[in-house]
Amino acid sequence: MKVEPLEFEKPIVDLERQLAALKDHSAGQGVGAESEIEKIEEKISKMKYEVYQGLTAWQRVQIARHTQRPFTLDYVENCFDDFLELHGDRHIGDDDAMPAGFARLEGRRCIVLGHQKGRNTKENLLRNFGSAHPEGYRKALRLMRLADKFGKPIVTFIDTPGAYPGIGAEERNIAEAIAFNLREMMRIKVPIVAVVIGEGGSGGALGIGIADRVLMLENSYYSVISPEGCAAILWKDRKYAEDAATAMKLTAKDLKAMDVIDEIIPEPLGGAHHDHITMGRSVKSALVKHLTELRELDTEELLEQRYEKFRKFGEFRG
Amino acid sequence: MRTLFQCQRGLASGVSLLCAAVFFAGNLPAEDRAGVETEVASIRQYYVEVEALQDLQKLDLVFKCDGEPMEGVLTRRAKSTGQVVRIDLGYLEGGHGGADEMYYYRDGQVFFVLVSASWWQFSGKKEGETIDTMRERRYYFSKGKCIRILEKKVTAPKQEQLRALISKAENRELDLNTEESKEVIAEVRRKADVLPRLEDSKAVAKFFCEGE
Numbered sequence: 001m002k003v004e005p006l007e008f009e010k011p012i013v014d015l016e017r018q019l020a021a022l023k024d025h026s027a028g029q030g031v032g033a034e035s036e037i038e039k040i041e042e043k044i045s046k047m048k049y050e051v052y053q054g055l056t057a058w059q060r061v062q063i064a065r066h067t068q069r070p071f072t073l074d075y076v077e078n079c080f081d082d083f084l085e086l087h088g089d090r091h092i093g094d095d096d097a098m099p100a101g102f103a104r105l106e107g108r109r110c111i112v113l114g115h116q117k118g119r120n121t122k123e124n125l126l127r128n129f130g131s132a133h134p135e136g137y138r139k140a141l142r143l144m145r146l147a148d149k150f151g152k153p154i155v156t157f158i159d160t161p162g163a164y165p166g167i168g169a170e171e172r173n174i175a176e177a178i179a180f181n182l183r184e185m186m187r188i189k190v191p192i193v194a195v196v197i198g199e200g201g202s203g204g205a206l207g208i209g210i211a212d213r214v215l216m217l218e219n220s221y222y223s224v225i226s227p228e229g230c231a232a233i234l235w236k237d238r239k240y241a242e243d244a245a246t247a248m249k250l251t252a253k254d255l256k257a258m259d260v261i262d263e264i265i266p267e268p269l270g271g272a273h274h275d276h277i278t279m280g281r282s283v284k285s286a287l288v289k290h291l292t293e294l295r296e297l298d299t300e301e302l303l304e305q306r307y308e309k310f311r312k313f314g315e316f317r318g
Numbered sequence: 319m320r321t322l323f324q325c326q327r328g329l330a331s332g333v334s335l336l337c338a339a340v341f342f343a344g345n346l347p348a349e350d351r352a353g354v355e356t357e358v359a360s361i362r363q364y365y366v367e368v369e370a371l372q373d374l375q376k377l378d379l380v381f382k383c384d385g386e387p388m389e390g391v392l393t394r395r396a397k398s399t400g401q402v403v404r405i406d407l408g409y410l411e412g413g414h415g416g417a418d419e420m421y422y423y424r425d426g427q428v429f430f431v432l433v434s435a436s437w438w439q440f441s442g443k444k445e446g447e448t449i450d451t452m453r454e455r456r457y458y459f460s461k462g463k464c465i466r467i468l469e470k471k472v473t474a475p476k477q478e479q480l481r482a483l484i485s486k487a488e489n490r491e492l493d494l495n496t497e498e499s500k501e502v503i504a505e506v507r508r509k510a511d512v513l514p515r516l517e518d519s520k521a522v523a524k525f526f527c528e529g530e
Contacts, residue, residue, distance in 0.1 A: 065384055093446040121389060121410050129387035131412050135440070161385055166413035168439050226385035238528045241385075 003273055006062050008051060015044050052269055055219070057251050058242040061227055063219040064198045068273040070280065071130075072114030072157040073099060075197065078280025079287065080105055080112055089138035092172060097128045097164075098136030098208075100143045105155065106288055111147035113140050113208065114157025117198070130199070131164035134177035137207045141181050144188055153191040153291050156208040161226060163204030178207040185210035186307060191294035193287055195265070196220045196252075197272075212306050213290040214260070216252035217279075218267040222260070223250035260313065263290075357460040364424050368403050371395075379519045383527035387412025392513070392522050401426065402514040409526070414438045421510050428510035431457040436480060449473050452480040456489075457506050464503045467492040 005013045019040045026033040076083050080103035087094040100113030115132060118124035147154045163174050194211035200222030230248060231240035252264040265286050268275040374395040382389040390409025396402045403423050410416035415437025422430040433455045441447040451473045458466040469490050472483040492499055516522045
């Protein structure tokens with residue numbers, strides 16, 4: 001898969017092109033250019049290290065939105081077996097922005113669900129850009145209740161710019177559907193692990209985000225509003241999105257420091273979109289680790305810890 | 319897509335009554351109504367002229383909004399002199415829908431706009447039941463002023479049925495003086511004025527994503 005470079009990656013891509021051209025030329029002409037090749041390779045490594053180690057919050061937001069980044073169904077394929085998708089919320093209909101179903105993780109049956117984005121126009125029409133309608137949240141809860149009934153753990157993948165704010169969604173009570181999920185997820189008696197894999201946009205993310213463990217990929221973000229939305233409100237101009245991203249403390253590192261999340265899952269160099277398989281392995285191993293730990297807790301401890309975890313958000317540490 | 323002008327040809331030859339537009343010109347005096355008809359006839363002629371133009375320079379500008387559910391393609395068609403004669407805009411918005419818009423220009427002024435939007439929604443009556451809708455609006459402009467809007471709107475349980483239905487649907491003339499019409503006309507005008515000035519994907523994204 002050819003990866004589309006982001007704006008800040010372009011100097012690296014230019015050097016890589018130069019290197020490829022030099023290698024071709026040197027092979028074609030039979031001219032030794034080893035020292036020059038070595039120099040450029042060294043320069044590329046150095047540049048990659050500098051760029052990727054020093055990513056700003058805004059650059060991480062851009063990586064989190066990369067269309068070639070692995071989405072929920074990629075993780076389902078790379079981390080789970082025997083996925084059986086279930087459809088419908090038993091009220092209104094189905095929502096393709098929120099695929100959900102039974103699957104096996106290391107042989108153990110669980111429920112897996114998450115927001116699903118599209119990579120092209122046709123997919124985005126189906127997946128609504130990963131912005132779920134009330135049906136998505138109600139379907140998610142229906143399946144979580146199934147998991148509760150059968151004593152199976154739940155894994156959720158969060159990747160949404162936000163729940164869909166359209167007229168139809170409002171008419172069918174999107175806010176109520178999310179609020180209901182928040183309350184009900186707090187009461188579900190089986191372990192829940194949520195992973196923010198890309199965008200963790202506001203209530204849309206929280207609607208499947210009440211979990212015993214909340215993990216975040218290194219280049220994902222989790223926040224009450226998009227940086228563009230924040231900039232538009234605070235500075236009346238979306239061009240300040242970069243400043244907003246910094247001020248909002250929305251990166252995995254910031255949120256780990258504030259104990260909002262439990263673990264940061266490292267990504268391959270340059271971001272998860274460069275290597276889906278390695279990223280899938282890292283996510284799988286984190287899921288197995290956390291679910292194994294959570295299995296040791298009895299129901300009362302599990303529910304109490306989950307409740308306490310969310311109650312302490314926003315505590316003032318003077 | 320059946321265009322207004324295909325419908326017009328059908329009517330002229332008496333072949334297709336299905337394309338008949340229902341023109342009710344409200345309380346316009348007879349002479350004003352006649353004036354509008356003359357202008358509409360000229361607009362139709364301009365349309366045919368633009369459609370017949372050969373060797374236009376075509377430029378596709380793809381755009382995607384970060385943080386907003388919207389993406390699409392804007393296609394500019396210009397004469398070798400650089401004068402834009404037609405702009406096609408196709409986009410997908412969140413909420414299971416999108417639109418195709420076509421803007422026609424003569425001497426730098428918009429004279430005709432066709433907006434074809436389609437979307438689906440749940441019926442709310444039976445689980446999983448959906449309703450697909452397609453709406454076409456045709457805007458006629460003369461000397462910068464909107465003189466007529468025609469609308470066709472159809473719904474069906476399946477998206478594949480919409481094309482056939484809309485080709486048979488009758489046009490309804492909208493009252494230009496309602497608040498809603500005024501708002502829609504202002505928006506179409508604004509877009510028609512700005513679109514020819516957007517010459518690269520960045521500018522297109524800025525306009526659609528940031529409203530600038």
